[in-house]
Amino acid sequence: GGGGGDEQASADGSKPTVVRIASDETIDTPCSKATLVFKDLIEEKSGGRLTVEYFNDSAMGDEREIAESVQMGNLEMGIISACMFTTYSPDWAVTELPYVFMDRQKMYQYLDGDVGAFLKKSLMDASNIEALDFADGSFKILLNAKKPIKNVKDMKGLKIRCQENKTNMSIYKAWNGTAIPMGFSEIYTALQQGTIDGVDTSPLYQRSGKFYEVGKYYTMTNHQALIMVSVINEDFLASLPEDLQQIVRDCSREAYTVQERQIVQDAEKEAIDTMNSAGCTEYVMSDAELASFVDASKPVIEEYRPTVNPELLTMLGL
Amino acid sequence: METFKKIVKSYDAIEMKFLIFVMAILVVVTFAQVFTRYVMGAALFWSEELAKYLFVWISWLGVSAGLKEKEHIQVKLLPEALHAKGHLKTEKGLLILIDLLWFITSIVVLYYGFIIVAGQMETGVYGPSTGIPMWINYLCVPVSAVIVCLRLIGGMIVNSYELVCMFRRGGR
């Protein structure tokens, strides 16, 4: 029994401290792979004083439950979608607004710089959770079974499956489409039967769900960033000796902002290749066509303006 | 004693009406979601979350209703065997023990459920689609535990009283 790992002993003979870290992702996703890197790094650098146990695939519940568990101290750490923290601190809504981060490198600069620092502080003020680092969960693209989407006007009347939340509903309202929330396991059949016309998710999930088999067209709209955050219980981190605290921070930075971001870009290329070779065709938008999506999404940002700190919006140039 | 019975009775009536009402709302909300999606072509974004929260509430308050109606899934082989063999005192004692173990579980759930509710009032977390504060959703856990505990105390008092009477009368 015990909290696990009692049998192992660290270099100085005392019991290692266990860091339990959870996510809802399967073991083959970029964040899961980075977490295994995190585990190796931290166990090596701490000389066995820290051990990491990773619970993936929703073994500890969905993302909301994991966030709650980290908040209460039932888990030490979690790897969670950034948008989950909007209900703790409204400022975090910016992480899921459409076309806030126009490209990857710019997003990294924001998140590793002042915007990231602002968000971390805002979450810490509102909860017992410290956000350590921002990983890259790729960007959402549109896949559908009806027609190539060339312009936001093509969205009119299309029924697109997305995850159930207010922002997604607002986006599809702004685009004149219909958002249909539905569990991941039901999508394939729904797309096949025409219950939905398309799916709104990252290339990685378009691939793992095999949606390219039933939907023939995709457009790299990249309308929302899927940002992932490594989070830790504040009290737990504070309870560690200072050198271990630094090791946790360093290893998280290395795993989630360096290694993970490389893994996700490779995975994305692979997913796109799979989709293309299966006969799913990409429509490449011109700058003007992309701009039609960006402009049409402006009302969504306005909708959230009253609830987000103006300072943060200024930083993001909104 | 009579006023006490009256209070219990009127509470039972309120509980029953409340549960019927919430279950009906649950059907209406979920069906509205289906209807808006397939007939009107637009989905409600809050119905799914609201339905989930109502479901958790009726599930925990339903525990109390199940206790009132004595419908909980229990293996009654042992108490029935004792009854059949005429060990009536042992049977009563066992029934009190069962209620006591049940009571202990509920008290633990009550205590930690209350701590969670308090923590969530402090952070002010809310449901992403409905905006309902999470502490209201968690509140069903301690509330149900309080009611279940009260019902169990009532049952234990009645059984203990009968057990004492049996001892006074003597014999098996």
Add this chain to the structure above:
Amino acid sequence: MLILFGGMVVLIFIGVPVGYSIGLATIATFTLFSTMPVSIVAQNCFTGLNSFVLLAIPFFILAGVIMSEGGIARRLVDIADSVIGFVTGGLGMCVVMTSTFFGAITGSGNATTSAVGSLLIPPMEEKKYGRTYSATLVAASGAIGIIIPPSIPFVIYGVATSTSIGDLFIAGILPGLLMCVSLMIANYFISKKHGYVGSDTRPQLKNILTALRKGIWALLAPVIILGGIYSGIFTPTESAVVAVVYSIIAGAFIYRELTWKKLQHALYQAVMINGITSFIIAFSASMAKYLSLERIPDQICEAILSVTDNKFVILFMLNIVLLIVGMLIDIIPAIIILAPIFLPIALSFNMSPIQFGVIMVLNLAIGFVTPPYGSTLFVASAIAKVQVDRMFKYAVILSGVLCIVLLLVTYVPWFSLALIQH
């Protein structure tokens, strides 16, 4: 782990409600043997139930209650009787067939057993069927109720393992019909031996048509539910609420037996049955979390695969373990706690998670009829007023028959997967 399970079984058998036995055993384990805080149990009281998919449970219960109150079960009996009532063991055949029909409306074994039992046990007694045999046959047929879709255990398996519930429902159709046929065959031979004869009237097209006309609305319900799921129009939860609305319309406007008062009563019954069922999911979820935190699933998977990697042997072993579990505990906790442990083993030799779900639920459904803890056995014994221990002889025979179905489903994937489209 042993203390956890041992403690749980002891609590169940002294008579603590099954759900609270699991809750108390988990709380004790967290307190005594784990660094995990007990508050995780209270947290799961909410999060374990906070799922849209689980909403299908009260809806399927409600649809079943409304249909029973609306006189639908009786019409199903009439259909079965007009078709097959004349053969040897005719009333027994009616039990099996009505359970199959009724199972296509309800998701619960106990509901099937009590609906069919209260309608058919009295006439069986008139026809001089042995009371213990009647009760045991009703209990065994009740197991069909959770294999023929809809099925609450399939919903729970789907949630516990992230498997498509729509696919699981479809996968249950053929195994459910297989159970129906095999129980009818067993009933034939037992009735022949005891001289239980059928009704005197041969089946006449006119009678069948009359019965069908009266019962058509009941038979259409599963067509809507399954058709909706099969074609991808409805998710399982949506189909459940559509079934509720359909049964209200059929009961109130077509059969005109459902009054406002009856509807209120049905709503209360559904909440109450959901109340004694669903919280068990919450407590079981916290026990599953404990096992997961302690890496028990990995350890068991490794241990089993180190003994043998022969697919047939492992599947046989899993069946034996699940049958024993089914003898001792209730199906809901068994699925939530054991599915995450056993599914990785099945996946390791490329078995479909759908087929494994059918195998697991079928195993535990056989547990409905196996002593000492057999839930439909208890229900049937209460209706027929026979002692449970007197039912053991026929319970062994009929669960043996169901085990043959289990072996077929285990080793012939076709039965589970034939109707699934992709």
